[in-house]
Amino acid sequence: MTATESAANWRSAAACLSADPDLFFPISNTGPAERQIARAKTICAGCGVRRECLEFALSHDQVYGIWGGTTPEDRQRDRRRKRRAAAAAAAAAAAAAGPKRAASSGQPKRAVPV
Numbered sequence: 001m002t003a004t005e006s007a008a009n010w011r012s013a014a015a016c017l018s019a020d021p022d023l024f025f026p027i028s029n030t031g032p033a034e035r036q037i038a039r040a041k042t043i044c045a046g047c048g049v050r051r052e053c054l055e056f057a058l059s060h061d062q063v064y065g066i067w068g069g070t071t072p073e074d075r076q077r078d079r080r081r082k083r084r085a086a087a088a089a090a091a092a093a094a095a096a097a098g099p100k101r102a103a104s105s106g107q108p109k110r111a112v113p114v
C-alpha cells in the first residue's frame, strides 16, 4: 500500500465525511466560532481515525482547522510543550554529563611539543 492509498483509507473512515466542513474551519476562536469548534470536537471524539488524522495534521504542519479533535491553538500548545520537554531533557543530560566534562576540560586537548 502506498502512502497516498493509506491516507485515502483513513480519510474514507472519517466521522466528519458527512459533516459541514465549515465546522472544522472556523474563521475565529471566539463568539459563534466557539460553538462550531465544540461541535467539531464532539464529532472528532467519536471518530475512529482520530489518531491518524492528528498525525497527518502534525506531519503536514496544518496551521488551520480542526484535526484529530485539536484546534490550531491546541496543536501549537502541544508543540511548545514538547519543545520545552526536549530542552529540559537536553539540559538534564548535559548536567548529568557535567562532571565528566569538567574532569576532561582540565586536560590539554592535544599534546604540546616540548
Ligand code: SF4
Residues within 6 Å of the ligand: 014, 015, 016, 017, 024, 043, 044, 045, 047, 048, 049, 050, 051, 053, 054, 066, 067, 068, 069
Ligand atoms: S478526527 Fe475529526 S477531523 Fe479528523 S477525520 Fe475524524 S472527525 Fe474528521
